[in-house]
Amino acid sequence: MTGKQNQVNGKSGRNVRPEICAEQKLELAIAKVTKARDLTRLASDAQEQALIALSKPDQTGVSQGFNGSVKGVISEADYRREHRMGRPSRLNTDADLNAFVSARIETMTFKEIAEAVKEAFPPGRRVSLSSIHRWWQRLRA
Numbered sequence: 001m002t003g004k005q006n007q008v009n010g011k012s013g014r015n016v017r018p019e020i021c022a023e024q025k026l027e028l029a030i031a032k033v034t035k036a037r038d039l040t041r042l043a044s045d046a047q048e049q050a051l052i053a054l055s056k057p058d059q060t061g062v063s064q065g066f067n068g069s070v071k072g073v074i075s076e077a078d079y080r081r082e083h084r085m086g087r088p089s090r091l092n093t094d095a096d097l098n099a100f101v102s103a104r105i106e107t108m109t110f111k112e113i114a115e116a117v118k119e120a121f122p123p124g125r126r127v128s129l130s131s132i133h134r135w136w137q138r139l140r141a
Helices: 003-008 022-055 060-064 076-081 095-104 110-120 129-140
Strands: none
Touching: 095 110, 110 129
16 A cells, blocks of 8 residues: 555555553543542542541530520520510520520521530430520521
8 A cells, every 4th residue: 555545545655553452541530540549548538537526525625614695595584574485495494504505506406406515515414416406486586
């Protein structure tokens, strides 16, 4: 074949580098899969560290106390003065507990909040899941 005939057939007259052979394609694919696996491991490790950090309760507000007014916190005297029956909820009278629950109400479930309160507060200051739910419903009303 002459050079002109090769050009007609889609080939040039000079030696063309053959396409990448199958072994090179396989090596390239293995390298890409290895890189993807390493990135996946890094992402998984970062996610695990984030979950561990988020699972630890934040006790800074509880250990230092609360120095401010919280919406919905009233004294027992004011509660009785309004002629309301029964006892006021701990969430309505304990500013630290109210601030602790209020900070978590938008990001955690009632069950998770109750468990966090159990870990952060002594037995006399704890509240149950149902009392958190009742307080939340009154707050929304």
